[in-house]
Amino acid sequence: MALATRTDRPPSLIGSVWRSTVGKKAVMAVTGMIMLAYLVAHVVGNLKVFFGAGEFNHYGHWIRTVGEPFLHYEWFLWMARAALGTAVVLHGVAAYQLSRRDLAARPQKYARKRQRASYATRTMRWGGVILGLFIVWHVLDLTTLTVNPNAEEGRPYENLVASLDRPAVTAFYIAAMLALGLHIRHGFWSAAQTLGANSARRERVLKFLADALALVLTCGFIAVPVGVLTGVVS
Amino acid sequence: MDLTLRIWRQRNAGEPGAMTTYRVTGISEDMSFLEMLDHLNEELILAGDEPVAFDHDCREGICGACGMVINGQAHGPERTTTCQLHMRHFADGDTIDVEPWRAAAFPVVKDLVVDRSAFDRIIGSGGYVSAPTGSAPDAHATPVPKPVADLAFEHAECIGCGACVAACPNGSAMLFTSAKVVHLNVLPQGAPERESRVLDMVETMDDQGFGGCTNTGECAVACPKGIPLTAIGAMNREYLRATLKGGRRR
Numbered sequence: 001m002a003l004a005t006r007t008d009r010p011p012s013l014i015g016s017v018w019r020s021t022v023g024k025k026a027v028m029a030v031t032g033m034i035m036l037a038y039l040v041a042h043v044v045g046n047l048k049v050f051f052g053a054g055e056f057n058h059y060g061h062w063i064r065t066v067g068e069p070f071l072h073y074e075w076f077l078w079m080a081r082a083a084l085g086t087a088v089v090l091h092g093v094a095a096y097q098l099s100r101r102d103l104a105a106r107p108q109k110y111a112r113k114r115q116r117a118s119y120a121t122r123t124m125r126w127g128g129v130i131l132g133l134f135i136v137w138h139v140l141d142l143t144t145l146t147v148n149p150n151a152e153e154g155r156p157y158e159n160l161v162a163s164l165d166r167p168a169v170t171a172f173y174i175a176a177m178l179a180l181g182l183h184i185r186h187g188f189w190s191a192a193q194t195l196g197a198n199s200a201r202r203e204r205v206l207k208f209l210a211d212a213l214a215l216v217l218t219c220g221f222i223a224v225p226v227g228v229l230t231g232v233v234s
Numbered sequence: 235m236d237l238t239l240r241i242w243r244q245r246n247a248g249e250p251g252a253m254t255t256y257r258v259t260g261i262s263e264d265m266s267f268l269e270m271l272d273h274l275n276e277e278l279i280l281a282g283d284e285p286v287a288f289d290h291d292c293r294e295g296i297c298g299a300c301g302m303v304i305n306g307q308a309h310g311p312e313r314t315t316t317c318q319l320h321m322r323h324f325a326d327g328d329t330i331d332v333e334p335w336r337a338a339a340f341p342v343v344k345d346l347v348v349d350r351s352a353f354d355r356i357i358g359s360g361g362y363v364s365a366p367t368g369s370a371p372d373a374h375a376t377p378v379p380k381p382v383a384d385l386a387f388e389h390a391e392c393i394g395c396g397a398c399v400a401a402c403p404n405g406s407a408m409l410f411t412s413a414k415v416v417h418l419n420v421l422p423q424g425a426p427e428r429e430s431r432v433l434d435m436v437e438t439m440d441d442q443g444f445g446g447c448t449n450t451g452e453c454a455v456a457c458p459k460g461i462p463l464t465a466i467g468a469m470n471r472e473y474l475r476a477t478l479k480g481g482r483r484r
Contacts, residue, residue: 013477021446022436022473098446105338105405105445111240111253112331114306117403117450124448190449193463196471200464 021098022194028094029191031087036184036213038084043220049233050223053157060156092132099125120186127179134176141169164228173225181218185210235261235321238329239274241286244342251342253331263322267310268293268300270321271332287345293317295458298393301400302346303333308397308456315395315458335396337405339443352442353394353410359438360431361414363423376422389417391459398453398461404445409453411439412469413461419472429476436473 017023045063048056066076115122137147141163145151150162164170188210192198198206227233236259244251258274265273268290275285291299295318304310310319324330332346340348378386390413398409415432418424424431447466454463 010480016433017477019440020436020473021440022470023477025446026470026474098448102404102406102445102448105443106336106403107338108336110303110306110333110336111242112306112333116452116455121448121450186449193449193467194447194470196467196474198464198467200462203464 021101024094024098025194028091028098029194031091031094032187032191034083034087035091036188038080039180039217040213043217046224047220049157049160050227053155056157056160057155061154088132088135092128095125095128118186120182123179123182124186127183130176130179131183134172134179137172160224161228161234164225170225170229174222177218177221180221181214184217185214188213235263235324235326237261237270237324237327239332240329241332241346242334242342243286243345244334245284246344247341251345253333261321263320265321266293266317267304267319267321268317287343287347289347290317296393298395301335301395301397303331303335303400305331308335308400309395309458313455313458313460315393318458335400337396337399337444339405339407340396340399348396350394350396352444353396353407355442356407356411356435356438357394357414360427360434361418363418363421364427365423378421382420386417386421389413389420389461389465392417392457392461393459395458397456397458399444401452401456402445402447403450403452404448406447406453407439407442407444408447408466408469409457409461409463411435412465415469415472416465428472429479432469432472432476436469 011019017026045059048059064074064077140146141148142156142159145153145159148159148163149166150159152158164173189198189206192202192206224233236257239256239258240253241256242251243254256274256278258270258277261270261273268288271286271288278285288302289299291297293300295315298315300316301309302316304316304319309316311323312319334340334342334346335348335350337348339352340350343349392410392413394410396410399405399407402408415435418431419428449463449466451463454461
């Protein structure tokens with residue numbers, strides 16, 4: 001009699017990571033870090049708005065020509081967009097699936113519960129939803145120019161000023177950036193913990209870094225609408 | 235001390251429960267919380283009522299059997315087990331809410347008693363060291379550096395009471411599971427099963443219906459044994475390392 005041949009294959013790396021809560025959290029951490037790195041570059045680019053239309057629009061054009069002549073016009077931009085789009089979708093889907101699971105794990109609430117987690121920690125889910133909606137609006141407003149009142153291709157400075165001249169838009173923008181700061185405050189340290197980079201010795205440094213990143217990014221992004229509002233940028 | 239107690243009463247797993255109000259009088263501040271409940275139960279039995287069911291065993295704070303959510307905090311206002319919580323931490327005339335651990339993976343059996351065998355299944359899937367039985371090995375046969383021994387012991391202190399799950403808004407068992415993973419994975423005796431242990435225990439933890447970790451840190455605050463939140467980070471590291479190494483090495 002022949003020996004039975006093993007036909008079961010070990011589960012794939014991606015499959016087993018996505019199936020487990022720890023692995024899915026790692027996906028959220030990595031995609032979150034990708035988006036965070038992008039935001040640092042984004043805020044630096046934004047601050048050029050204070051040096052006039054010429055410099056800002058030149059920067060907007062340069063983004064399209066990065067990598068030339070090795071890359072064709074806009075190729076770099078589209079690669080970045082693809083990476084970011086994938087990161088946003090993976091982050092959101094993982095968050096949704098994990099949240100469903102988390103809520104199901106505590107079906108009955110306590111009659112009395114002392115809330116101890118920080119505000120930033122408690123607002124991760126709804127803050128994330130607000131940020132998702134903001135991204136959709138932001139792309140429609142300043143990338144596709146669908147809802148932009150100026151909507152002039154190749155003139156990002158003028159489009160930005162026209163968009164932020166609307167008080168309701170400015171209010172939404174600032175609210176979203178405050179949500180972003182809170183999200184980063186908990187998210188950065190959380191990602192470090194999820195990826196196993198946290199330790200008793202590093203905890204304070206990581207939490208300080210999270211606060212610093214949240215503060216710098218929020219202030220940096222809010223500076224632009226405030227600039228438009230006060231007439232510094234016009 | 236005279237107290238008003240609002241206690242979760244539930245006859246069995248199938249029937250719905252409710253918070254029920256009781257008054258207890260003549261409570262000494264030197265009583266433990268469980269002795270105060272014993273006092274209530276004596277009165278209930280004398281009155282012909284059903285006594286409040288709760289888990290307890292050693293009453294020395296080392297077995298992990300007792301546990302209830304008191305005023306919204308697992309094991310109550312002090313960082314200790316319910317049996318070691320004394321009534322001096324409450325004031326005369328207080329209203330105290332007493333509820334069972336709430337988690338999908340810990341179904342209520344009766345009143346304040348929950349079924350924590352999900353924890354046993356997590357331990358059964360890897361929370362041990364496979365070693366041939368026989369005479370005890372010499373203490374110096376396997377050298378362990380002092381800092382490593384201290385780290386392992388800090389995590390071995392977990393008594394499996396379930397306060398971490400009860401405190402976590404996601405009903406997550408990450409602190410419990412990570413305490414055992416770190417305890418065994420840092421020791422040379424645990425090294426041969428280092429990868430399979432973390433992968434199997436996390437898989438079982440997920441299968442039992444516990445939620446995921448959102449790093450709220452409530453577990454570590456509630457833990458009567460002071461298992462640090464960094465244990466979860468260390469388990470995440472072990473998990474990712476084992477996954478990247480190719481899994482269980484069949």
